[in-house]
Amino acid sequence: MDIQWYPGHMTKTRKQIQQNLKLIDVVVELLDARIPASSRNPVINDLLLNMPRVVVLNKADLADPEKTTLWLKYFEKLGLPGVAVDSQRGVGIKQMLNKTANQARPAIQKYMDKGRRARSARCMVVGIPNVGKSMLINRLAGRSATRTGNRPGVTRGEQWIKLGDSLELLDTPGILWPKFEDPEVAFKLAVTGAIKEQIYDPQDICVRLVNWLTEMAPGALDARYGTGAVTGDVGATMHAIGAKRGFYLSGGKIDAHKTAVLIIKEFREGKLGHYTLDLPE
Numbered sequence: 001m002d003i004q005w006y007p008g009h010m011t012k013t014r015k016q017i018q019q020n021l022k023l024i025d026v027v028v029e030l031l032d033a034r035i036p037a038s039s040r041n042p043v044i045n046d047l048l049l050n051m052p053r054v055v056v057l058n059k060a061d062l063a064d065p066e067k068t069t070l071w072l073k074y075f076e077k078l079g080l081p082g083v084a085v086d087s088q089r090g091v092g093i094k095q096m097l098n099k100t101a102n103q104a105r106p107a108i109q110k111y112m113d114k115g116r117r118a119r120s121a122r123c124m125v126v127g128i129p130n131v132g133k134s135m136l137i138n139r140l141a142g143r144s145a146t147r148t149g150n151r152p153g154v155t156r157g158e159q160w161i162k163l164g165d166s167l168e169l170l171d172t173p174g175i176l177w178p179k180f181e182d183p184e185v186a187f188k189l190a191v192t193g194a195i196k197e198q199i200y201d202p203q204d205i206c207v208r209l210v211n212w213l214t215e216m217a218p219g220a221l222d223a224r225y226g227t228g229a230v231t232g233d234v235g236a237t238m239h240a241i242g243a244k245r246g247f248y249l250s251g252g253k254i255d256a257h258k259t260a261v262l263i264i265k266e267f268r269e270g271k272l273g274h275y276t277l278d279l280p281e
């Protein structure tokens with residue numbers, strides 16, 4: 001889904017999420033494990049206030065596992081249980097469901113303290129575009145046999161997916177906006193694919209990416225493209241990669257755009273290594 005965020009849209013989204021929050025006991029906050037800070041909504045703590053929450057570091061298969069551990073510790077310190085997940089392959093899902101059910105337990109207890117029979121805890125997934133909300137929900141829905149019908153108070157079309165005996169999931173995720181004003185954050189969102197191609201210039205992003213890799217993972221580009229020693233000159237590095245792949249324009253010039261698109265694509269696919277671009281404070 002390609003979303004252009006503007007103040008009116010943010011207000012509408014915020015209201016919608018606040019409406020849905022009334023229906024649920026626990027929130028699954030989905031972040032990109034490669035950029036846990038940059039993929040976080042800037043006002044999430046205000047938005048969720050005292051809502052029980054589980055932080056899911058999704059796409060953990062593409063991130064640096066050591067950094068993922070650091071991030072999980074960081075969130076734990078903030079009182080937010082976290083879990084690393086690969087929604088594509090279904091890794092970490094069971095742990096996520098257990099933590100989610102645990103977080104909802106006090107709310108259910110409170111409900112039962114009023115003399116009512118136990119009910120399933122209700123949760124919803126929230127996250128910025130492209131973080132993997134649909135993939136996670138589809139995976140969870142695939143695991144469960146039953147989909148319950150509409151409930152009063154739920155927008156038409158929204159349904160609850162039963163996840164085992166004690167958990168239900170709202171099948172419509174909350175889409176949040178990222179911190180796109182900060183150029184550093186915008187770079188990280190673009191390079192990981194959270195911002196669509198139309199909004200940024202691949203060559204700009206690629207120059208930053210090559211600089212980042214040269215500093216943080218010297219040898220990574222060389223290992224993938226075999227272009228010889230990294231020169232420290234971004235233009236020359238990109239030129240060498242383009243030449244290696246045969247990306248020539250008429251007249252023998254290198255197609256810089258095509259080269260940039262390739263490097264970004266392969267970075268996103270993890271072919272240049274597994275990296276986490278944000279570090280906990």
Ligand SMILES: Nc1nc2c(ncn2[C@@H]2O[C@H](COP(=O)(O)OP(=O)(O)OP(=O)(O)O)[C@@H](O)[C@H]2O)c(=O)[nH]1
Pocket residue numbers: 001002058059060061062085086087088089127128129130131132133134135136175
């Ligand atoms: N490698 C990997 N890719 C993932 C994972 N989860 C999602 N993806 C990919 O990330 C992309 C976005 O996933 P979606 O589920 O469409 O993300 P979304 O948050 O629903 O996106 P919007 O509809 O834009 O809000 C897809 O290409 C998925 O295949 C994961 O855990 N690992």
